[in-house]
Amino acid sequence: MGYVAAIDVGGTTMKGGFVTRDGTIHAFERRPTPRAEGPARVVAAVSAFVADLARPRDGERPLAVGLAVPGLVTPTHAVFSAAFGWRDVPVSAFAAGVDVPVALGHDVRSAGEAELAYGEGGRDVLYLPIGTGIAGAVVLSGELYGGAGGWAGQIGHIPVRPGGAACGCGQRGCLAAYASGGGMAARCGVDGGMDGGVDGGAGGGAGGAEEVLRRVLDGDARAGRVWGEAVEALALALATYTLVLDPAAVVIGGGVSQAGEHLLGPLREALAGRLAFRRAPQVRASSLGARAGLMGAGLLGWGVVPGAPGRR
Incomplete structure (x- = not known):
């Protein structure tokens, strides 16, 4: 065809x-x-x-x-x-x-459709690309959920630290300000940091995050603190999402997912630690990648x- x-x-x-x-x-x-x-x-x-x-x-x-x-x-x-x-x-x-x-x-919802069509899929899944910004594709009973206005999934703007770092969306303390590739780069003083506005970002953000991770592995204290705060912010947001919607899996995509187990391992541990009375959902990388x-x-x-x- x-x-x-x-x-x-x-x-x-x-x-x-x-x-x-x-x-x-x-x-x-x-x-x-x-x-x-x-x-x-x-x-x-x-x-x-x-x-x-x-x-x-x-x-x-x-x-x-x-x-x-x-x-x-x-x-x-x-x-x-x-x-x-x-x-x-x-x-x-x-x-x-x-x-x-x-x-x-929308880039993230479209990427979520691709995960359903060509990836490992799932009936109740949060597809979460972490790139320049953060947004999610919400999959309920095997279908993408758009919400009343079609804009569901703006998980990047869940407040994880009320009154915290400024976000380009106009709020403070948003997940994107702490855990997006752009947010991490900006907080670590890496060139290429973005403002983390009301945008998703199925791709991008890898360059800044790669540099932050390189500094972490080299023992840089500031980068280690930024990376750790990003993992904790993600765990807090995902714990809230889990308790409300009970996903079977959280699928991490986007440029930051290229960090692999350097991100996923600590994130699984932190998420499990925030869910005292229930098992955490599976956290895995997107099978489709970039x-x-x-x-x-x-x-x-x-x-x-x-x-x-x-x-x-």
Whole structure:
């Protein structure tokens, strides 16, 4: 049935490529997200990426485009992104001159759809990418839960330290300020720290977190404190989530998940320590790794291809 073009927009990089219906990614490409140049420049960069991927190649063109972006998103508008500063950007602004269907969606929820379609899945799971920011895809009874307005899963803005560090969303003490890649980098004095606004982040954030972890392993006291506080903040937020929704598993994805057992081992221990009367859910890394966001964007595209089958 051909392929769709897919773009996953992160706070640091944009990932794009062609995705077949079985989730295979071809012609993978990364481009920098020009966040520092302002919202109009980011929109223009995304639009140029979309146009490049949508053009015909060797007589064939994608059947549709799937575009996954962070923040508050509807099928017709990128409503708000603190990281980028845009508000109410219509899908047409990302797709000027493109004459195939274009589907717009939230990056983390789209990555969650990919986990359900192509990963290990699960009926009651929290998929939690930790990248430049933090947001979650809430899976209840095998289906993604969007909430009343479609914006469920903003776990990055659970207050883990009331009155604590400022967050780009306008609150203080948010999980994202302590445990996102951007938040850890900023608190450790690593270049590339982000503001941790009302944005998810299925990818990105790995560079700052990698440097923080490198310093931890080298015995740096400040980095060790930042890493430890990030684990404790995650454990507190996940304990609250567990007691309310009783997930079978928490699946950690995004750039920070590349830390592997350096993150997951201490997180399992800290989470179990905060759940005195019940067993903690399984905590594991995403089986799709860094591919989840782009595969999810591909699913967005396949969702608007006439006659295409549903979730695999």
